[in-house]
Amino acid sequence: MRRDTDAVDNAIELPWSNGQAEGQINRLKTLKRAMYGRAGPELLRARMLPPRHTK
Numbered sequence: 458m459r460r461d462t463d464a465v466d467n468a469i470e471l472p473w474s475n476g477q478a479e480g481q482i483n484r485l486k487t488l489k490r491a492m493y494g495r496a497g498p499e500l501l502r503a504r505m506l507p508p509r510h511t512k
Contacts, residue, residue, distance in 0.1 A: 490496045 487496075487500070491500065
């Protein structure tokens with residue numbers, strides 16, 4: 458953090474966020490992993506099966 462104090466200062470002081478862009482990137486990477494067969498069974502199960510309702 459000491460090497461990039463300008464970025465840290467801006468993150469604290471300015472109202473902008475890159476959270477929306479990071480979320481879209483994460484979604485795209487997840488889809489690519491699923492398409493190329495590198496996704497684990499837990500991810501595929503979560504993507505393909507309806508959510509389980511626990512009571």
